[in-house]
Amino acid sequence: xxxxxxxxRIDGAAPIFGALGDATxxxxxxxxxxxxxxxxxxxxxxxxxxxxxxxxxxxxxSDAGVVRDRRRGxxxxxxxxxxxxxxxxxxxxxxxxxxxxxxxxxxxxxxxxAR
Numbered sequence: 001x002x003x004x005x006x007x008x009r010i011d012g013a014a015p016i017f018g019a020l021g022d023a024t025x026x027x028x029x030x031x032x033x034x035x036x037x038x039x040x041x042x043x044x045x046x047x048x049x050x051x052x053x054x055x056x057x058x059x060x061x062s063d064a065g066v067v068r069d070r071r072r073g074x075x076x077x078x079x080x081x082x083x084x085x086x087x088x089x090x091x092x093x094x095x096x097x098x099x100x101x102x103x104x105x106x107x108x109x110x111x112x113x114a115r
Contacts, residue, residue, distance in 0.1 A: 013091040016084055019064035024049060025057045029066065029080065037079035039072075 020026055028043060035042075043058075044051045058078055061067040065084035069076045 012087050015064040016066060016088045019061050019066050020088070022057070022060075024053075025061055028054065028057055028061065032067065032078065032080045037077045039075045039077055041075070043078065 020029065027047075031043060032038060040051055040054055040058075044054050047054065049057075058067060058069070062069065065081055067078050068081050069078050071077075
């Protein structure tokens with residue numbers, strides 16, 4: 001992969017990881033993964049945060065493209081946007097593959113030196 005493509009991939013993934021880097025937002029994403037699309041009322045149930053706080057966290061996730069909302073009557077229903085999460089997954093897969101390759105080279109080097 002060339003440097004431009006690598007920077008593009010990193011630049012595309014950075015806002016996603018930034019949004020997921022907060023424990024409250026990660027819990028909201030987890031709820032949406034487990035329970036599907038939910039309203040603010042449903043997302044606030046059992047949480048130690050106000051509705052206003054949940055809304056602020058959802059806006060950060062929305063700005064990063066991780067979640068989206070739609071109107072259903074007087075409520076807003078929040079759901080995951082799998083396309084953005086796929087970008088993060090691809091980035092992690094690539095990093096993991098590169099890490100495995102690096103560890104393989106290190107292992108080969110150590111084994112050669114141990115002989």
